[in-house]
Amino acid sequence: MKEFFENKRFRIFVLIILDFIVVYLSAMLALILRFDITTIPQEYYDGAVRSLPVYFVITIVVMWIFKLYNRVWTYASLSELVAVIKATLLIGVLFVCYHVLFQINMPRSYYFLICAFMATFFSCSRFAKVAIKNYKESRKSKNIRNYVMLIGAGSAANILLNELKSTAPDTVVVCAIDDNPNKKNKYMQGVPIVGNRNAIESSAKKYGATEIIIAMPSADAKSIREVIELCNKTGLPTKILPAVSSTLTSSLSKEIREVRYEDLLGREPVQVNQKGIHEFLHDKVVLVTGGGGSIGSELCRQIVGNVPKTLIIFDIYENCAYDIQNELKRNYPDVHIETLIGSVRDYDRMEDIFKEYKPNVVYHAAAHKHVPLMEDSPNEAIKNNCLGTLNVAKLADKYEVDNFVLISTDKAVRPTNVMGASKRICEMIVQSFANESQHTKFAAVRFGNVLGSNGSVIPLFLKQIENGGPVTVTHKEITRFFMTIPEAVSLVLQAGLFAKGGEIFVLDMGEPVKIYELAENLIKMKGHTPNGDIKIEIVGLRPGEKLYEELLMDEEGLSKTENQMIFIGQPIDFDEEKFFNELDDLIESAENNVPNIKELVTHVCTTYIITDNK
Template sequence: MNKRVYKIFILMILDLIGLYVSFMIAYILKFDALKSIPKELTVHLYKTILVMVAIKFICLIIMNLYRKLWRFAGITEMIDILIACGVGSAAVMGVLFAISRQPEFQDILIPRSILLMAFILDVIFIGGTRFSYRLFFHVSPKEIIRNQHQKRVLIYGAGQAGVMVLKELHAKANNEYAVIGFADDDLSKKNQKMHGLPVFGGEEDLIKTIAKEEIDMLVIAMPSVAENRQKEIIQIVKDLGIKINILPKVYDLINGSLSYSSIRPVQIEDLLGREQVELNNEQISAYIKDKVVLVTGGGGSIGSELCRQIVKYKPRQLIIVDIYENNAYDIQIELKRSHPDQALFVAIASVRDEERIKQIFETFSPEVVFHAAAHKHVPLMEDSPEEAIKNNVFGTYNIANAANIYKAKKMVLISTDKAVNPTNVMGASKRLCEMVIQAFANSESKTEFAAVRFGNVLGSNGSVIPLFKKQIHEGGPITVTHPEIIRYFMTIPEAAQLVIQAGGLAKGGEIFVLDMGDPVKIDMLARDLIRLSGLKPEVDIKIEYTGLRPGEKLFEELLMSEEGLTSTENQKIFIARPMDWTLEALCDGLTVLKEALKNREAIVPVIKALVPTFKTPEEINKPFLKK
């Protein structure tokens, strides 16, 4: 007999005894003593007591009272006991009434007061055995010793989600955590008790509460509030050296489907606190549903997320183009698993290969094209400028030219803030890509060409965040190029969603500029990552300043001075005024640029001639370094 079955067996024995004793005591209370019970009722008692006990016992089984974890019994379990005992008493009354209707059993009539008292005693006995078990568990020497090593937890949010977190921590955390209480912004809840735990004040009292109660971990259980509010709470406690966990914004919390795995550590994305993107799904669906959609660089961080978002709108076919087969294979397997009915084709190809690109367009006739393939590592492209030009500039030209020849309805280029007043070859190459798109848009093409410009993407390949996390995992140091360097950030899903939305807004020639929110100091970002890892900057993990890399500037811009900015129906998407590039003039410039690829020394001067805003990092950084 295993331990679980043994416990159930003991509980059943105790319940049978309790149910029997309840009837006996009910009779005693009614008549003061067993000897005072009328003779006919004594006969009834001994004739029917076993039947009544059996009926109630069967009801306890049917009501699943032997399938619960009584170690964590609470008000819900008490209600279950009341219902089960009530059903049992009602069943007994119904059976006795049915029996008394038979002529041979007409003399069997038990006073209702006895049945009522027996019901009350049932609840006391059955509830007592279960809650005494929970009490024993909390006061046993073994449990007291264990509790001394538990992490003390404060739950921020005394609502439905907070209560669910409490239950999950009790049930699934193997006694690792001891919940001390709740914190809540609602002043009416302050100094009240929930599930036997105190409710402390909100933001104003948070630091004092954490210090006084010696809190080790804060769980933010407010999935329905704005992310900026969660960010404010995280900012208050991030320097206190405690662990911070959070419930993600999951809407199925309403249905009570929280799991222990939903409670996750705070990530840097939470600290940046960007609001959820609101999309015009009808507008997106109108140009993607039942269309053939092609994504270049579809295995990369942005490209793969574009594919994940696109399939939600049910294109007729999705074509993924990528030169790196491993990434392409990963997203292919993922999409086949998540969307088995989606028509999907993966083409291994380089955007540099003009003939291969034309072959793909001729075969599949894509109607919508997202061009995400690019070389984007600034220092690497400074060392290999010809590769940046071949892949970014001429790769974009090949895609745009094929879209034009094979009459794709839309083409959207993924650009970067580094294209604005570029100080490096990579940024200048992306500015040339924007010029390619605008030149095709200004031609007689049937395709609607557009570009979407945004800053750094959290967690993307080559992003600073994965590098910092790796350095923290290795024990440091974290390397920051300059203490004053500033960048804009957004999450990968947010960037992909806004790119797709911008595609729906495109009419031809626009450079869409995404709202990147507030700029972030990379130095502060590194320090926050260290704190979120439960460590202290400069104590546990050192920070080293390595100096600006070749081609790097202190801050990135999203708009050039000559560009106007027009708002759109989406508050996070703006339009820069299109430039008047002609396709003929651009092709002449690209011919010169292609010739310059034969001589590395000639590449940068030709780029500067084509991109007048291309400046040296010193020209851009010098005024700010003096401050």
């Protein structure tokens, strides 16, 4: 029975019957309104009744031409209403033509009245489903759980608003925010646009918002960060619609995600020459030392996407290497991947690898990087970072590797800890080999803290928040540069493409981020109140820790590359013979585990300043 009533032919039949009734009622009401029910002249009444069959035929034909019998009226909109009005006007014109042709006299006002009644009744009969649907939805309003404030009132927000109406029955958008002053006090699909970003906090309270969605996919990163910080002041959970390239084919509501810490960077993500990188790595043998670590594993992911001849994952930690090997073999079954276990300190083990596989490109990511741990075990920093880099650089030169790229750090600039000093020594090793090598192009890449990497501050803060606090910050004024893991790796790959020999590549990472403010934002992102339900505790600078990191020493200067966010720090000249003599002594002392290794480090890395932050 239900299928019968939902049958298309049955629905058309019902609409035709309704149109007959509408035409009859409109004709009678037009006469009644023109004269009065008791004083309608017999001539006009007979003319109207005699014309009804013709009215019916004209109506059906016009309605069919305008496709008003086969539309989905459940979702009728303004375009359907316009079509009904146009059809009614044409019907009225044809009624007049019929009466003139057959000399049927009717009052002029009759034609205006019948058209008005028909337009009203035609619309009512067809928009009844919409009214019923809206009524049912209003009855469901008791079940609404989310009252959303929308940040942005552009095309993306408009599409998103439509999708939320159809896909999220428990959600209603109560207001919108937009910085365009011309949009203030206007409406977007019935949603009031109440002001610019300065009205976020007050409007959230006024309209009872329970959630905020940032729908500004084309906004720059700085604006996004500023808006997120304003949203955080409301204490409401905030989601974001990121920049999407497939807005015409994908569902925007499915693209909405939680605000991530990457959104707090406040700068545009680095863009690289993907075509050039593909040509650089395609069909090459590529070795990644430290391939199981945070940076190394992402390097492997991006390298394997460029279809190298062989990818060699080298790491001392077999569990991490095993995990990335399985991931890559699952996603790229056609790429030849070798996973090898060993230490970069072991020259003979490394030489066996270079001799057997003859790599074309080497990315040297293997290193100890944790500042406080290396302060307690400084000899290990020298053994792993300095000796390891020296071994891999020697073998890259000996076996005529095309490109060697060292992963360095901003902590190598005027270092105040042994980890940073050891990485500065690594940069000097690379620079020296770049000056002497007849074949290999040596370069280093220097960047700041990597968001989400093992041992970095973000996972620590998130874990502390999850455990109910406190979140520990070493100093209220401490700042750091930040970048995402994919950005860091993209920079490393681009460096190999740009390298001519001896460069230190530096990323423009925007303004440094205050760690205390980062902690506050992360706490707010998780729906808590800083120093309310989650305390922030100042614990003091750790040994070797600086308040401010730098990306360049004054002497290095900057020169541009093709990529506007990547720069080259010019190498600083030094006595290479003296350097290697002192480096050999330093490595020998580290291997003998001498107690005063930090003093010896200052002889090799003259910019290193020993500190004691207690």
